[in-house]
Amino acid sequence: MDFDPIEKERIIRKIKHCLALSASANEHEAAAAMRQAQKLMQKYRITEIDVQLSDVNRTEGAHAKAKRPAWDKNLSAVVAKTFNCKSFNCTSWHPIIGRRNQAVFIGVTPAPEIAKYAYDTLYFKVSNARREYVAKARRGELPRGRYTPETRGNHFAEAWVYQVHEKLLALVPEQDDIPAQAQGQAQALSLAENHDNALIEAFIHQITEWEGVGKARARKTADANLDDLIAGFLSGSQAKISHGLTTGAQTVPAIEAQ
Template structure:
């Protein structure tokens, strides 16, 4: 039996240890403890195994824009996930969604779909309203548009009420997976607010949708979208 199989068996034993039958509970706990000692598995390993991560490509290589970081946070909260921004300089970075069960994968899927829609809306906004802007002004105003778009999506999100047990498992996973995490400093390129662009973004963001028929969508639609 390898370590992964031992871990799965330990989890089953610990579940049985919650039995109301005192004898059955004690036997299961002894078995779990024996396996943990035999395979060098700690309680933190058991906790961490409840969590999983799924990656979604970022639009940045090093430092994400404010609106993209906000969108990732909105999606993470919707599915009870923690977020880690990970990347190697010069290569497109990714957002890692860390959650319980399938929630991480669903969150990564939802973020990918929404980011694609926001970028498409941004391109259309630039083409329609910002053609005559200088590059710096175009970027600033396009970011304002995206921020408005994300705020519209955020207003439809129902945050997932995460249990204390889930939080403990996610924290244990992060402690084992990531030794040193720095606070993310997203780029704010807006410079000053242009409410016209922001309002156009908000109106466009009301049309954000997660399509039917793809593996993770069922769960995603339940938490994000306009019903």
């Protein structure tokens, strides 16, 4: 049945409300809510997967460029992995500016919103750090290197992202760090993540008409000046990242320079 997407969203919200009520301790109320949910699903030909996919969402990074450098793609990838999302490069065409590329995050709500917030915040930080490093290279304030200031800035930024990735991973507890009494919760979380990943894959296939997403081409890694990499590592280590970052609340300064 084809009907307006807004109307479909409204019906799915109603079905989800009924399904939530079906978990009531009151048996009669729970049974009535389940019957109502099933009736709506049959009437509008909405499947269980339709209801589940309604929780999957996509967000777009705030920064768009004609070509995204490797450090930018690495940043969106590590942020997506941290928050159990998938990240992609979205290409669009602007009638005046031309070709534009930006990061896209797909995941189960609210993960994409949190990933976008983390990515945008970290992008701002690494861009500023890179800009200052490039300026120093142009002024001759750095040891001489084999590459142009712009390329040296890219190598610096890649090291910065690598260092911050380690900090993001520290926010996620390792399996060995989980107390014995919480092992059951850890297993449940693992199952939930697997379920979310399956929904994300189904969502991606749906929006790409079951063609999936093309694989990124392998990129030849260039050698870099050791000084640039060390500087990037040191700068990245000065980015403070707290657990407040996982809320995605823009009113909380979760990431700041020391």
